[in-house]
Amino acid sequence: MSASFASALTAAHDAAASQNYPQACLYVVATPIGNLADISLRALHVLQRVDAIACEDTRHTQGLLRSYGLERPGHQLLAVHQHNEAEAAAGIIARLQQGQRIAYVSDAGTPGVSDPGARLCAAVAAAGLRAMPLPGASSITSALSVAGCVPHGQTEGGFVFAGFLPTKNAERQAAVHKLAAEPRCTVLLEAPHRIQDLAKALTVLGPRPVTLAREITKQFEQISTHAAHDVAAWLDADATRSKGEFVVVLHPVAVQQDGGDAERVLRLLLAELPTKTAVKLTAEITGGNRNTLYDRALEIKREADNA
Known part of the structure; x- marks a missing residue:
């Protein structure tokens, strides 16, 4: 454990131990998206207290837990990922029915949002059991909070989360054309090896402002806003700008433009x-x-x- 987190465990106990943590409950725990200090005190306490931790990648989660001094025996880490989520849910439900407390974490951020977890929670609810959210880091809301997206004219507020667009060029182009008709703020996710392809597809949006947020909360975090037709050239100007995981925010458009x-x-x-x-x-x-x-x-x- 890093010495810097020793006091955090004490603070987690002092702040959260007196709260209610029911048995037979699935605790859906948000974890940091890059900066280990973004873990919540309640998350630290619950990760200490539960009987087992279901996770997207057991090796990744064991490393995360080790950073906080919470390393678990291998049999207490349960693999629940996109390829086995439906089947693994049955095992989780059986444990909950025995009165166990189970936490679920994805590799980073809030589970169930472009990460596994939604099917597990649906199965838990269908079994008449409880799922409790422990909120925390999310790349989506982090990017939105600094993008400065302001509705214009009659444009509705709020935002649309579109996640990852199709990887095939024709399907991606079709998806972007549909997004062009959406006046509200729209949030996309993209991997570094496909960000250039997405940027070229977004060119059809013309002057619509687009915020690129990469490596959020990490050492080389970069957040920059450009007109949609300029994004590809901006990425081309510096190879480092295409590195890291991306949140792409399409700003709202004015209903009436000149x-x-x-x-x-x-x-x-x-x-x-x-x-x-x-x-x-x-x-x-x-x-x-x-x-x-x-x-x-x-x-x-x-x-x-x-x-």
Whole structure:
């Protein structure tokens, strides 16, 4: 155990020991996404107290526990990951029915959000048992908290979580075109080896602001906002900018934009899509009149043919 966490265990006991921790309960525990100090006092206490810990990767979790001085015997770590979650849930439920307290942790962040855990919690609920959340680190809310996303005009507040887009190019392009019609803030996740492909796909969003947050809470954390059509070039300018896990935040769009913005969006979409589709998406993104945009699209097509 790192000496820096010895006092944290004492503080965890002092702060959380007097609270109620029912038996026959699944404790869904958020863990740090990079900075070990982001663990909560209640999480430390529960990880000490439970009978067993179900985890996405037993080796990863054992290393995490070791950092806090909470290393467990191997038989107390239960593998529950995306490939066995449905089957493993039956074993967890059997333990809960015996009155055990079981914690569940994913490799990083809050379980059940683009991580395993949702199927396990659904099975626990279906069995009439309790699941208790222990909130903590989340890359999604961390990125949103500093992105500065402000609704414009009649745009609704809140955000849409889209997670990872498809890996195949055509499917990814189709997904981005659907996102273009969503005026609310939209949050995506992406791996470093695919961030360039995503950036190129987002070019069709034109001037829409996009915040890239990588390596959140880690030593080389970087958070930067650019127009969608500039993101790929920004990544290309420095190879280190494509390293690390990414949260990508598409800012809300104004329901009403000026004619210059509508023109720009229309031209970008016409370069990639059939005329009717480009007009439809431009109208939804900018709030422009569809008939007017269609007439302008035909003019742009004629200009291109005569050039």
